[in-house]
Amino acid sequence: MESIVGHFGIIHFRSAGYKAMNEHITASNYSSIFILVDSNTHDHCLEHFLSHLDPAINYEVFEIEPGEEHKNLETSYGVWEALSDLGGDRRSLMINLGGGVVTDLGGFVASVFKRGIDFINVPTSLLAMVDASIGGKTGVDLDGLKNQIGVINMGVMVIIDVEYLKTLPENHVRSGTAEMYKHGLIADPDYWMAMAHSDEKLKHDPLKLIYDSIGIKYNIVKEDPTEKSIRKALNYGHTLGHAIETYYLVNESLPTLLHGEAIAIGMIMEAYISHKQLGLPSGEMESIKTELINRFGRVDIKDEYRPEIISLLKHDKKNTHGRINFVLLDAIGSFKLDQQVEESLLVEAFDFYRV
Ligand SMILES: NC(=O)c1ccc[n+]([C@@H]2O[C@H](COP(=O)([O-])OP(=O)(O)OC[C@H]3O[C@@H](n4cnc5c(N)ncnc54)[C@H](O)[C@@H]3O)[C@@H](O)[C@H]2O)c1
Ligand SMILES: [Zn+2]
Missing domain, CATH: 3.40.50.1970 (Rossmann fold)
Known part of the structure; x- marks a missing residue:
């Protein structure tokens, strides 16, 4: 390499x-x-x-x-x-x-x-x-x-x-794949497809997948090292994902989610929001959900957790001027920054994840 x-x-x-x-x-x-x-x-x-x-x-x-x-x-x-x-x-x-x-x-x-x-x-x-x-x-x-x-x-x-x-440990390997999927979703549909067929490669020969993932991140960082614009795309899935990660961390009765496990949930929910708000095609939205649920399983996020998770969103460090900013997809491999989302759509996104 x-x-x-x-x-x-x-x-x-x-x-x-x-x-x-x-x-x-x-x-x-x-x-x-x-x-x-x-x-x-x-x-x-x-x-x-x-x-x-x-x-x-x-x-x-x-x-x-x-x-x-x-x-x-x-x-x-x-x-x-x-x-x-x-x-x-x-x-x-x-x-x-x-x-x-x-x-x-x-x-x-x-x-x-x-x-x-x-x-x-x-x-x-x-x-x-x-x-x-x-x-x-x-x-x-x-x-x-x-x-x-x-x-x-x-x-x-x-x-x-x-x-x-x-x-x-296997759960940490799986957690790391979330960021690789994310790189495909924001920048490269072919890489997304490669990740969707990556089971054997990840086990036996992961170098090429890792190399390409680093290449995607590197090219984004090169364009915007201080995160004024396109580097924000690397936060896809992280707005909801971080709030869910924090919620599970601070509630001692719940299992801790690894970072990638929480981000996978965030990517699924934000795919739904992307579909509703930016017209991400429904087939792509569904394939994101299917692939990530296959890899990570489904976490039982109960209805009563939602208000607190949504209130945690409001404290996300990426917010500016009191608004919750999302990175959303208009297609796999293509993103839009600084998207503001209505709370009602957030609630629907939880429903989408659940079924
Ligand atoms: N700087 C950035 O741009 C950036 C981006 C993403 C994440 N992060 C940070 O990265 C951290 C998470 O990274 P992580 O998941 O690697 O966590 P980690 O460093 O805690 O590693 C996960 C676990 O695996 C163990 N481990 C690591 N390598 C091992 C190996 N080869 N064999 C056996 N055990 C091994 C560690 O001891 C730890 O228990 C978070 O703090 C996150 O904020 C930073
Ligand atoms: Zn991350």
């Missing part, structure tokens, strides 16, 4: 990635190198990573607790202290080896330590490969609200190695 190289990041694939990394490190004369992992990527990914790191390179490993609840300033503080205690300076390099939590937090920690040190992302989850590690958004949560603190920084490079996916 050919590397993707541009102003908005450098992404290398497999062995070419490790080669580029080793050459970069040798040429850069870093004072120290820190590898950030969580306890799962420590156990499942570090050995493979180290087998590709030039043995002449010295490093320290920092480990954080796994999970979104640790993607916060407290964990960041611990990493900054460790960097400081171990003599990290402006010429240090951080390598983030993990899922989106590690790449988001590690990228942020590196971006502000000593006003910014270099970092390399080595994503180990499907979601981090196709989404979190691409496009330069880094950050942490604040008081349970997602991604409130952060900066945009592409880092030095991203290395994609699908070998890591072999130990990723």
Whole structure:
């Protein structure tokens, strides 16, 4: 796979990635190198990573607790202290080896330590490969609200190695596919079709699907790095999806939904709204629903949850001037931004999802 190289990041694939990394490190004369992992990527990914790191390179490993609840300033503080205690300076390099939590937090920690040190992302989850590690958004949560603190920084490079996916739990693999489907829906009907027939590929040979997904995201980010216009398209499914994700997170009696599981629901409901409001053809709307329900199953969202989910929508960080903004589709592969939706249509969208 050919590397993707541009102003908005450098992404290398497999062995070419490790080669580029080793050459970069040798040429850069870093004072120290820190590898950030969580306890799962420590156990499942570090050995493979180290087998590709030039043995002449010295490093320290920092480990954080796994999970979104640790993607916060407290964990960041611990990493900054460790960097400081171990003599990290402006010429240090951080390598983030993990899922989106590690790449988001590690990228942020590196971006502000000593006003910014270099970092390399080595994503180990499907979601981090196709989404979190691409496009330069880094950050942490604040008081349970997602991604409130952060900066945009592409880092030095991203290395994609699908070998890591072999130990990723099945539900996390499935969760990562939601963003890949989304890339097809907003930008490329052929890619959507490829995802709809992706079962075997995902299991045995996912690299091409991942490569194409990254290509779609990269091209959007390149056009609009600061999310003033078309980058907002990457929020398709996320307006309702985030509200549903938050609702299930804060209600302790309910199971937690993984990000992709919630976004899949959001994409189905927003397909219905797209049909009603922008004329997304009904056949396309139905195929979105069928495919995503086949992949993710159907979550029992009870009628009594709806008012609170709708009120959470009103707090979405993408709202401006008190209006709820949606990205909607007028066809698979084609979107319209900044669509305002009547509350009655939201209620119908829940009904559409349910049957
Ligand atoms: N920066 C962005 O543009 C962007 C985009 C999308 C999502 N995100 C963020 O990404 C995060 C979600 O990413 P995620 O789903 O990767 O979460 P995650 O980092 O929590 O990883 C999911 C789980 O899998 C484990 N894991 C990761 N790789 C593994 C491997 N190879 N083998 C075994 N276990 C492994 C992790 O320890 C964790 O338990 C969220 O915080 C989200 O906000 C950021
Ligand atoms: Zn997402």
